[in-house]
Amino acid sequence: MKKLWMAALGVSVLLSACATPKPYYETKKGRKKQEYYNDLYYGKQKPFFKDKN
DSSP: OHHHHHHHHHHHHHHHHHTSOOOGGGSHHHHHHHHHHHHHHHTSSOOSSOOOO
16 A cells, blocks of 8 residues: 555656746747847847947
């Protein structure tokens, strides 16, 4: 009986670990935004605003 409870607890821990939501940077929108800001930072793309200096 004790082994059955331990197995059930192990399965529930594994399933709950898989059920967490993705971090923002791993979503489609987050990857697109990260790519945009990387392009801005490394100079591959001009920013959408103009510098007033």
